[in-house]
Amino acid sequence: MYDTLKNSYQLFEEIGRGRFGTIVRAFSPDSAEFVACKIIDKSVLTDETDRACLEKEPKIMTLLSPHPNVLKLFNVFETEDSLAMVLELCEQETLYDRVVKRTLSEPEAAAIMKQLLEAVSHCHRLGVVHRDLKPENVLFDSKNNLKLADFGSAEWAGDGGVMEGVVGTPYYVAPEVLMGREYDEKIDVWSAGVMMYIMLGGIPPFCGESATEIFQAVLRGNLRFPPKVFRSVSPAAKDLLRKMISRDVSRRLSADQALRHPWILSGGEANPID
Known part of the structure; x- marks a missing residue:
């Protein structure tokens, strides 16, 4: 997955960390914009509920797009071991x-x-x-x-x-x-x-x-x-x-x-x- 992801985006520094993975800042040459890439390691998901949530999240975000007040999902890369969601880049202050x-x-x-x-x-x-x-x-x-x-x-x-x-x-x-x-x-x-x-x-x-x-x-x-x-x-x-x-x-x-x-x-x- 990383090779496919790196072919499409330039990956930079880590800007966040969640329960199951990290979020890095990335650059999309196609759109000439910076994005956020949420990379999740599926091997740490031992709970079936967590796995179900992981599968559902990109589908739900795709259904909701586009809306000016919902975070945009641009792309999804998935293998058996990992998942990467390419998202709209926001400020770090929540x-x-x-x-x-x-x-x-x-x-x-x-x-x-x-x-x-x-x-x-x-x-x-x-x-x-x-x-x-x-x-x-x-x-x-x-x-x-x-x-x-x-x-x-x-x-x-x-x-x-x-x-x-x-x-x-x-x-x-x-x-x-x-x-x-x-x-x-x-x-x-x-x-x-x-x-x-x-x-x-x-x-x-x-x-x-x-x-x-x-x-x-x-x-x-x-x-x-x-x-x-x-x-x-x-x-x-x-x-x-x-x-x-x-x-x-x-x-x-x-x-x-x-x-x-x-x-x-x-x-x-x-x-x-x-």
Whole structure:
């Protein structure tokens, strides 16, 4: 595979490392652009679930392309022992890197949420549920455009629109996933709402000293806005958060509905909700 890959791209330095492989910066002579190459060693994949995710990710990314807020997949090289995905090159700073530095203003958060919800809405229209939305999986290109990445846990919901299986990351996972029930695409809306809460407040809405404690807090779903942290956050922003981080799935907004919320439409201007 490496020979085929090197015939098509010039490989440079490592820019990232994941559970199963590395990401290197590469140059495409055909497009005269730099790209990112995710190289995965299949020999380390002992779990059948991991192997299934690896096979599914490029297929799902191909289905979702092109969209301005979804990371582009340009090419795939595969052998029995390894897989390489050639991807759009983004800045190394993720949304996680931004939010650990400082809380965001409402206009800043609204600009990010609009692009994130556009990406999520696009996925849902095509029957794809990301299932692991978190700040680490939100990248930005050189022009500061948001790019949703890492579709390793994503699933095609099929005609019924429901899935099973506990996946996700403790702070961001929706309660219905933890309950072991069937769930639908609205788990992504919950996770996006948690991300918005962290952008504005600098803390997660459901905390604990361990994964178990965090899961228990998520299951209780007692959404609060500590006055010291959320004193300057507008009623409109809090209204959207309540409607996205709702334990009652039937009352939780869809991604399309969230995009039409006044706070998103106003660009995060602090207008009260009537």
